Amino acid sequence: MSKNNVQIFDTTLRDGEQVPGCKLNTDQKVRIAQRLDGLGVDVIEAGFPVSSPGDFQSVVEISKMVQNATVCGLTRAVENDIKVAADALKHAVKPRIHTGIGTSDSHIKHKFKASREQIIERAFKAVSYAKSFVEDVEFYAEDAGRTDNDYLARVCEAAIKAGATVLNIPDTTGYCLPSEYGAKIKYLKENVKGIDKAILSVHCHNDLGLATANSIEGVINGARQIECTINGIGERAGNTALEEVVMVLKQHPYLDLDTNIDTRQLFGISQLVSDSMGIYTQPNKAIVGANAFAHSSGIHQDGVIKNRATYEIIDPKDVGVTESAIVLTARSGRAALAYRAKIVGYELTKLQLDVVYSKFLEFADRKKEIKDDDIHQIIEKSHLYREIISA
Known part of the structure; x- marks a missing residue:
């Protein structure tokens, strides 16, 4: 029909x-x-x-x-x-x-x-x-x-x-x-x-x-x-x-x-x-808000990274948004940190991720959101830095 x-x-x-x-x-x-x-x-x-x-x-x-x-x-x-x-x-x-x-x-x-x-x-x-x-x-x-x-x-x-x-x-x-x-x-x-x-x-x-x-x-x-x-x-x-x-x-x-x-x-x-x-669109506005496809909770991030449909009923591309956003905050988990670290050039092993994640949490408790530049700083301050960049 x-x-x-x-x-x-x-x-x-x-x-x-x-x-x-x-x-x-x-x-x-x-x-x-x-x-x-x-x-x-x-x-x-x-x-x-x-x-x-x-x-x-x-x-x-x-x-x-x-x-x-x-x-x-x-x-x-x-x-x-x-x-x-x-x-x-x-x-x-x-x-x-x-x-x-x-x-x-x-x-x-x-x-x-x-x-x-x-x-x-x-x-x-x-x-x-x-x-x-x-x-x-x-x-x-x-x-x-x-x-x-x-x-x-x-x-x-x-x-x-x-x-x-x-x-x-x-x-x-x-x-x-x-x-x-x-x-x-x-x-x-x-x-x-x-x-x-x-x-x-x-x-x-x-x-x-x-x-x-x-x-x-x-x-x-x-x-x-x-x-x-x-x-x-x-x-x-x-x-x-x-x-x-x-x-x-x-x-x-x-x-x-x-x-x-x-x-x-x-x-x-x-x-x-x-x-x-000149009208500010609220971030949580359905479909077109800045946060409509953004995820900051560790549980949600892990689900979306494994399968977008876990927490999204709409494919962002269907409404003209390039991709979902994984936003790093103190509520984010290891999967989200590993995902964002890979995007900026770091392929972390499980052991490396555990070490870097503890440093990440220290950063995240001081900032509302962790940006890409912050990820570089966190890894550079880690005692595993040379091991990570030589991998």
Whole structure:
């Protein structure tokens, strides 16, 4: 059976850029968009064109450059927003307008001071107007995570009737539990009239650390597009991390779900985004963090040296990392020291290793990490130095 394809909608340049202090200029956005296109993402949300002249120009330039992915522009359910987005996207090979409105009772009452029926009417009008410019229109139901499922289904039906090709079901506040969010997608898949005419999309935030889990539950229950960002950047605690959901689907083939992403490019584009935005990626970040394939515990190091799969479920090369890292610390064992010593030119016998290891521990108790230069010093100070180098 062929795998079901899950489209990857990257919003690094729109939702991801909403991190305070991480504004990108047009050249930086175009460079990242070019890499995203080569990575194999299906949709690039290039910006929010009406928000500023700079964002408008970025969407224009990205639209001119991107050849493979759909280029998307965000709008509110406002005619001028939609018109400006359509203008910005006019050079795109595959343009998409992403429009929508809040659907939770909280948004309806406090943000819009409207009724549920008025929101449905505004949703229908926004999608209809966007459809007059482009064929591909995505509708977002903001705060869908806290929206009553029955009402959400009615909003989705109106959007489909107006011509929406994609229905975005955001967990805007990152509130949902995976079981709740999966059940919501399943409910819409089974209860929205005309759902076969549109793709369900998941857009999850990480306020409770559940963005990846919620996105995976969403696609398991029928969604076929994941909205995400490189490194999981985004407002507050961030968005679903592209590299995480892609690798979850790749590492669990029994889900029968896959993407078009060339995973070997993940580490490189992670570094590009981090450098461009000036955002430090935490060392323990899954898939692309500096420590994602680093081992410092002696037991783990011994296992990885004997067989990488003992403690690694992903081959580092699959995500663009050259190799696993054996990091020498006071917790490291003899196998790790022998492994690193061999790399820098010393083939130690068992007896030599026992002697050098005792010196190593003295060094390691004084330093957080033992580097290659330290290994040379440790061996040079050993009374077996001449014996070791003459071997």
